[in-house]
Amino acid sequence: MLIRSLLHRAIHEGTILLRNHQKCSTVWRKTHHCSALIYREHSHDIQTVRMEPLLLPPVGDRSVRLHMLAAPVNPADMNMIQGSYPILCPLPAVGGNEGVGEVIEVGSDVTSLRPGDWVVPIDAGFGTWRTGAVCEEEEVITVPKDISLLGAATIFVNPCTAYRMLHDFQTLTPGCTVIQNASNSAVGQAVIQIAAALGLKTINIIRDRPNCAELIDELQSLGADYVVTEEEVMSTGLHRVFEEVPKPKLGLNCVGGLSGGLVFSNLDYGGTMVTYGGMAKRPLQIPAKSFIFHNVTLKGFWLTQWKRKHKEDKAQLNAMLNAVCDLMRGGQLSAPHCVQTPFHQYTHALQATVQSHGRKHVLIM
Template structure:
């Protein structure tokens, strides 16, 4: 184990995360149980993603603020997976070697080591590959709950979603297939459109169309899409973008359908316009989704059972890990080298160039 821990903090709130996030080093907390708070555990972070919520927190636009600080600066990071290195005297449900993820936001996962209250952690199967495990809470859980809680679905129902190549949409596509539903995945036009579309079809997407095709041709953009709309089978729209993209999804819904917004990839200031046909004649229901709210409806044992089931699906191959960009978090490298790596990943996550994958830091242990 390296003699030093590495910690990311941000010096001020800014929409330019790459500018304000910096790397710090510190001594690793001792593993002696008597030196760890009785109700806490020492963790070694194995993987953590850059999520939109993290960037919003750094920009000062997310309601949950970082709880922990280093050198008087907030430590960002809401998600990730860690290995328990040592436990406090009062901790009974965790032991060294267990893998855990955060139970709540704001715990500051962007670091190599952390001492956190055991009550703030959920145990997950240690056999899951770290990058995949780091996506369980903010990837698999919202995808499952969007289908489970937002609308009663039956086999044969159709779900339409945008940002189809994102982590949550890829998970939604797979969970929909498991429950016998069909999906329309909307993505942006690109040079490798067919290759991306084929990859989405391989995990269960029935129809893949581009935003541009949908804007220009509407329901006639694809024969199966047209049939599903004409037969009033599209009952759920899952919007991660908002604005014009969300409007196009709403237009495909059957009467009494449900529209759910759970993200604002198109910009937090976006506007979604409603037509009288959508609101009055078709009586579409509009809902928002917050993971903390829906996940919080479950007890801790229920949450752990759900995460364990996701893990089983991954290990059985019934659920595929979304393709992400694994970024090596090399604790043996100097702070300057790590800082450059972090800045590159933050720039990609912030600017979101077409085709960029979710950035996931993976510890080299």
């Protein structure tokens, strides 16, 4: 009778009785509910994403329960929902790949995390657009709490991509130049700031827009040396810029199409262009003469692949994260310009991400 009434209360309160096979004892473990942004099919229609209640599994010996604090809406998240990203989650899926959560509860065998820690998911596909999560200890990595909440929520994808691309493809010394397109993107803003901290000069291409002067000021205040529109590069070129700084050894292409060609054709002899995004959804237009006469190299970069390659090597992951956090602490790197959006207003954030000239939106749970 007592057991039956306890069981009834347990089901009512979301607590379930589990047998812990390893220790051969019976333990009470509590389940919780959270709210999550779930999609059940791949579609370009953002109405496919709906807020739903989700039952979280109980915390196991090696798992942790998180309260998600903030999570950005990135273009790659939308590509995953649309079904056009190279890795897709089994459906139904919770949206979002990046975000910061606070550890609320840890399993008995968890050694690296404590309640109160801030953590971010290591791999893509975590499903960060939710108020709570239960995951394995190894799925997340700690971020220090002395950086801003927005900084923590947006640190492990875009700034780390910028950091890797500035370090892994060309030997760049202070005074060298880097050219990029989509310079106002979150990656672009991080490139400007990390490059400035390294003593590099940046040439930053943006798309023309009604408030162009405002955007130029904004990027210059981050440390951009030159900000030019695609139209200016096409009509007058960068001759004036190259009277002041050397031609770039490194080009970063987030767009493809004609814009990628503008980055490529302005590289120095022996330079490298790294493509990390395809925002224009158009094939790269590349002049043959840059290959023939300038010996320029084309490369690609995908942070997810880099992280997967180094997933056993927490020291490498931590070294990158610490370097980026140090820049944030030192005031040399800030979170991207963004709009903080209450979680329940998620449709607004998704809509803005698929629009031209939209601001980055960060969901606040």
